[in-house]
Structures are given as structure tokens and as C-alpha cells.
Amino acid sequence: MKIYKSHEMKEFSNMKVGGSAKELIVIEEKSEIVEALKGRDKVFLIGNGTNTLLSDEFMDVSFISLKNLKKVEDLGDGLVRAEAGIDFDDFIEYMKENDYSGLENLAGIPGSLGGLVYMNGGAYGTEIFDCIEEVEIVDENHEIRTLKRDEIHFTYRKTEIQQKKWIVLSTTFKFQKGYDEARVEELKEKRGGNHPLDLPNLGSTFKNPEGHYSARLIIEAGMQGKRVGGAQISMVHPNFIVNHGDAKASDIKELIAEVKKEVKKHSGIDLEEEIIVVGE
Ligand SMILES: Cc1cc2nc3c(=O)[nH]c(=O)nc-3n(C[C@H](O)[C@H](O)[C@H](O)COP(=O)(O)OP(=O)(O)OC[C@H]3O[C@@H](n4cnc5c(N)ncnc54)[C@H](O)[C@@H]3O)c2cc1C
Structure with a gap:
């Protein structure tokens, strides 16, 4: 593993904001993870x-990256294991x-495989857990275990992996034959049109409250286009916050707080963040 002390973390968030961290640990071999956690x-x-x-401030956190663990193995019978x-x-x-x-419906989601499994990410009626057979994790006791799909509790954008702060090392999927290229192209085009890419x-930014769309609630509260510093509620998709280049994390946090306040005032509904914030 490689350890980088006092590392600038801005490039590690797709929002391109953030200060430095105590350290960044890049894992090269799966077996190193237990050592890194010790x-x-x-x-x-x-x-x-x-x-x-x-x-924005210094984060007293050890960030661990698995970006070099990306092996994919075909196990036969439609079973595929990916790091x-x-x-x-x-x-x-x-x-x-x-x-x-x-998993064609998920094409275009820019995350890592582990990030998607962690939160049961999904799109257009498909969730990643729909195709999962088993997940290899590091548990709270730093033991590496493989759990079958029905041994893991999961719901909409939530999993036991999140709750118990497990780490996903690899996932085995069960697939059918017949990749639907037309569907992938259609959805990529749709995302290009609907998202401020x-x-x-x-x-x-926010989860959809049951029976509602956050985007609609934000429009109805008159918050679309609202700007704090370099951060703005996107004019393309009101549930996205965009960085015009000079945003600070504090601008984004302030915008989130204002949207929550205005949506609550207008509709009585409490929005809950989908994004994760590191450091306060
Ligand atoms: C333009 C755009 C479109 C998006 N569209 C969708 C969408 O349609 N559907 C959807 O569900 N999401 C969507 N997302 C959100 C995001 O891509 C997903 O949530 C993705 O799963 C995050 O993966 P990541 O690797 O970037 O995670 P990160 O942002 O790096 O981390 C997110 C969380 O996952 C945890 N995590 C990451 N890897 C692991 C691991 N190996 N083990 C344990 N925990 C881990 C982190 O600790 C953190 O708590 C979109 C994001 C963008 C920017």
C-alpha cells in the first residue's frame, strides 16, 4: 500500500472542493486492507x-482508496466477480x-462499483442488488467475510453495509446473456440532457421523500437557480448542486440548509441528504 501524509483531497470529490486530510492510503493488494485498518x-x-x-478545513481522517482493486473474473454460468x-x-x-x-439501467452512473453496492445505487427501476449473488466485505471486527445476498439487509438506497460501516472488497453478480446496447445508449443520451454534466x-443532493420528488419540491419552494458563493441549485436539474469553479464546501452546506428550510416552510416536508459530508 502507499501512504500519502497531509494529502490534498479536492480531486477526490467530483464536486472538486475540499481541504487536506491527515493521510490517504492507496491499497494495492486486497490483503493489505486489514493492515491499513489496524x-x-x-x-x-x-x-x-x-x-x-x-x-474545506483540514480533515483528521485516514482516507482509504481501493481504486487499484479492479479485477473482473468470469466464474461461468453467468456469474461474474468484480473488485x-x-x-x-x-x-x-x-x-x-x-x-x-x-444492469443496463444503471449505465452512466459515475461511481465505483463498491460505492454503488454500499448504498444499493440504482436508476430507472433497477437497483444494483437486483443482480447480486454475494458480497465480499471487511466487517466491523476487520474480518474478511463473504455474504450471500439474502444475508444482507437492503432497501431503497440503504444497506446493512452502510449501517455497520463494512467495506466492500468485491461483488459476485448473476447475469443473463443479451446486453442491451440500445438501452444503454438511450439512457446515456437522457442523462446528458437531464443532468448538468x-x-x-x-x-x-436529496433523497426523494416517499410519494414526492425532491426536484419538484425544490422548484415549488422557489429555490431553483439559488446561488451561494460559487455553488448553485442547477437550472438543468434542481436536485443537483453545481460548482461554478470557485465554490467552497461551506457555500454548498449553506445552500443545502437554505433549501431544506424553504422546502419545509413551503410543503412541510423534511428533505434528507443523499450526499455524504466528510468533516464538519
Ligand atoms: C452526475 C451524477 C449522476 C448520478 N446518478 C446516480 C443515479 O442515477 N443513481 C444513483 O444511485 N446514484 C447516482 N449518483 C451518485 C453516485 O454516483 C453513486 O451514489 C455512487 O454509488 C457513488 O459511488 P462512489 O464510488 O463515487 O462513492 P463515494 O462518493 O466515493 O462514496 C460514497 C459512499 O460510499 C462509500 N463507499 C465507497 N466505496 C466503498 C466500498 N468499496 N466499501 C464501502 N463503502 C464504500 C463511501 O465511504 C461513502 O460513504 C450520481 C452522481 C453523479 C455525480
Whole structure:
């Protein structure tokens, strides 16, 4: 493993904001993870940082990256095991090359595979857990274990992996044959049109409250386009916050607080963040 002390973390968040951290540990071999966790209590596993806001101030945190663990193995019978650090885009490319079907609806999500499994990410009616057979994790006692899908509790954008702060090392999927290329192209185009992909962002800022869409609630509260410093509620998609280049994490936090306050005032509904904030 490689350890970088006092590391600048801005480039590790898709929002392109954030201060420096106590250390960044880049894991090269799966077996190193247990060693990396030993004696460190404030640890944060960073994937592609597409859902994570890093604070402006120094973060007294050991960030761990699995970005070099990205092996994919075909186990036969439609079973495929992939390591957690692989870009989800590259995993979709693997499915295309090997004619596997099941996760096309998730194409275009910019996270790592581990990040998606951690929060049961999904899109257009499909969740990543739909195709999961088993997940290899590091548990709270720093033991590496493999759990079958039905041994893990999961719901909409929530998993036991999150609750128990487990680390995803690899995931085994069960796929059908018949990659649907037309569907992937259609959805990529749709995302290009609906999302402000030209500016740094973290995807959906808030979860959809049951029976509601956060985007609609934000429009109805008159908050679309609202700006604090370099951060703005996107004019393209009101559940996205974009960074015009000079935003600070504090601008984004202030904007989030204002949106929550105005939506509550207007509709009585409490929005809950989907993004994760490191450091306060
Ligand atoms: C333009 C855009 C569009 C998006 N569209 C969608 C969408 O349609 N659907 C959707 O669900 N999400 C979407 N997202 C959000 C984001 O891409 C997903 O949540 C993704 O799963 C995050 O992965 P990541 O590797 O970037 O995670 P990070 O932001 O790095 O981390 C997020 C959380 O996952 C944890 N984590 C990451 N890797 C691991 C691991 N190996 N083991 C344990 N914990 C881990 C981190 O500790 C952190 O708590 C979008 C984001 C953007 C920017």
C-alpha cells in the first residue's frame, strides 16, 4: 500500500472542493486492507467521490482508496466477480464485451462499483442488488467475510453495509446473456440532457421523500437557480448542486440548509441528504 501524509483531497470529490486530510492510503493488494485498518479509528473509504462532499478545513481522517482493486473474473454460468475499485462505467463496458445483461439501467452512473453496492445505487427501476449473488466485505471486527445476498439487509438506497460501516472488497453478480446496447445508449443520451454534466456536481443532493420528488419540491419552494458563493441549485436539474469553479464546501452546506428550510416552510416536508459530508 502507499501512504500519502497531509494529502490534498479536492480531486477526490467530483464536486472538486475540499481541504487536506491527515493521510490517504492507496491499497494495492486486497490483503493489505486489514493492515491499513489496524490502529486507525477515523477512516473513510473513498470511491470515485461522486456522492461525497469534502469539507474545506483540514480533515483528521485516514482516507482509504481501493481504486487499484479492479479485477473482473468470469466464474461461468453467468456469474461474474468484480473488485470494488472498478469504475462502474468500465464494468458496463465489460458486460458489453461479454454480452451480459441486467444492469443496463444503471449505465452512466459515475461511481465505483463498491460505492454503488454500499448504498444499493440504482436508476430507472433497477437497483444494483437486483443482480447480486454475494458480497465480499471487511466487517466491523476487520474480518474478511463473504455474504450471500439474502444475508444482507437492503432497501431503497440503504444497506446493512452502510449501517455497520463494512467495506466492500468485491461483488459476485448473476447475469443473463443479451446486453442491451440500445438501452444503454438511450439512457446515456437522457442523462446528458437531464443532468448538468458540464460542471462539477454530486448527483442528487436529496433523497426523494416517499410519494414526492425532491426536484419538484425544490422548484415549488422557489429555490431553483439559488446561488451561494460559487455553488448553485442547477437550472438543468434542481436536485443537483453545481460548482461554478470557485465554490467552497461551506457555500454548498449553506445552500443545502437554505433549501431544506424553504422546502419545509413551503410543503412541510423534511428533505434528507443523499450526499455524504466528510468533516464538519
Ligand atoms: C452526475 C451524477 C449522476 C448520478 N446518478 C446516480 C443515479 O442515477 N443513481 C444513483 O444511485 N446514484 C447516482 N449518483 C451518485 C453516485 O454516483 C453513486 O451514489 C455512487 O454509488 C457513488 O459511488 P462512489 O464510488 O463515487 O462513492 P463515494 O462518493 O466515493 O462514496 C460514497 C459512499 O460510499 C462509500 N463507499 C465507497 N466505496 C466503498 C466500498 N468499496 N466499501 C464501502 N463503502 C464504500 C463511501 O465511504 C461513502 O460513504 C450520481 C452522481 C453523479 C455525480
